Amino acid sequence: MSFTDLPDNCLWKIFENVNGVIDLIQFSKVCSRWSDLIRLRFNRVKYCIENKVDYIDENSLWINHNTNWNDYNLFELFPNLKIIDIAVLLETASLLDIVRNNPRIKGLIAVWDYIDDDYILTNIEMIAAACEFDYEAVFYNGPNLSSLKILELGTSYFVEQFTGFHFMDFCPSLESAFFQCWAEDIYVNESIKNYNLRDLVIDNIHSGSFLWPLLKKLVSKFPNLHHLAIRNFDKLDDSKFHLDELIKLLPKLKLLDLRRFEKVTHKSADFLSKYCVKKNRSIVIYYDCENEPAEWPKLVNTRETICYGFDFMKHCFYKKFSSLPNLIDE
Known part of the structure; x- marks a missing residue:
């Protein structure tokens, strides 16, 4: 039996198990029937992310920036792209052209230097960018960020005073x-309350x-x-931690996650x-001990660039700061 004699559901199953994106693009050019079946898979792709190997999975297109994509119109092939890693596409077009010509794009994983035209961000709802933010004795004095639901801040070098909690x-x-910092001093204004905060991680302070x-x-x-998670800290022990006061305050x-809190x-x-x-x-408590129960969740070392589902506890709480996702797609 030849491929042309196979029913659509068999062909569709075959194409679903092909992960080479270039192969699938070539297959889609064989005939209109193959193109229609493969398009069903291409239409599910929402994320374009940099990777060492070009391949496609259930909802993501992973591409190597060294691959020449000039011969392919990725936004035509994948019309429902929502989040793109612009580092892999800047060889084919400017960021301005990419965003202006594809209003479906809502998220960018970017190098901040490329984002220099305010008007191109009209439709953008999510940005993950490598940039330097100076926490050292710098106090935020801008408007309230009344729509912000998740905040993750960390320092990459030692500072005299960390003001991230002031920004909060x-x-x-x-x-x-989620906070991580190296600082001589940490500024905290206890008079300002936040009654909406449900999840707090203080990791490696x-x-x-x-x-x-x-x-x-x-x-x-x-x-x-x-x-509440307080991890990777060795300045407090059982006697100095004041657990009784802590749980009365909360x-x-x-x-309560105290793993890698060496003296508790x-x-x-x-x-x-x-x-x-x-x-x-x-109240469930997690801490380092010799016979840690198998059902306790472990700190997650794997890193996903984009996580699906607006769930901080699932995607962020148990991870290290370096393993947090770039974006969460609600």
């Missing part, structure tokens, strides 16, 4: 936050001032916090267990 005070609708008094000021800003706390042990876990029985509360 201008995000009244913030629901989830290197600061001589980040002891219980500062931690107390920080968590008191978020009285409705549900999930009456809605459900999960089973003593804190035992205290929390007795407290929950006495107060009829349910």
Whole structure:
């Protein structure tokens, strides 16, 4: 039996198992029947992302920037592209032309130097860009970012004073936050509360001032916090952590992640267990111990460039800062 004799559902199944994007493009030129079947797959592609190998999966096109794409109109072949990594496409067209001619594009993974024309961002809703933001003794004085739901901030070098938590005070609708910093001092204004924050990760904070008094000021800003992670820190132990005060400050706390918090042990876990029985509360605690239960979630080291589904707990909470996704597509 030849390919032409196969029913459409068999051909479609064959094309679904071909991952070479160049191969599929060539197959689509064989005849209108093949083109129609392959187009069904191309229409599902929403993301164009840089990769070492050119291939296509369920909803993403992964392409090598060294491949010559001048002979292919990717935006015609993949009409529903929503997020693009512009580094792989700038050889074929300017960013201005790409965005202006393809209004369906809502997200960019970019190098900030390429984004120099404000008007090209009219339809853009998401941007992930490599840029330097100076936290050192610089206090934000712009407008409130009232629509911001997720904030992730980190320093790549040591600073004298980290002001990222001050910036957070201008995000009244913030629901989830992830911080990492190396600083001599950390600025916290405990008088400004955020009643919407549910998830907070403080990962790998290197600061001589980040002891219980500062931690107390920080968590008191978020009285409705549900999930708190403080990881990779060795300045506090069971006796200095003041777990009893912490959980009183956070009456809605459900999960406390202290893994890689080297000096917090089973003593804190035992205290929390007795407290929950006495107060009829349910709080899960994760910490480093010799016999860690297998069902406990692990810190995720793998990194996805784009995650699907607006779920901070699923895509961000348990990861390292370096493993966070560039964008989350709601």
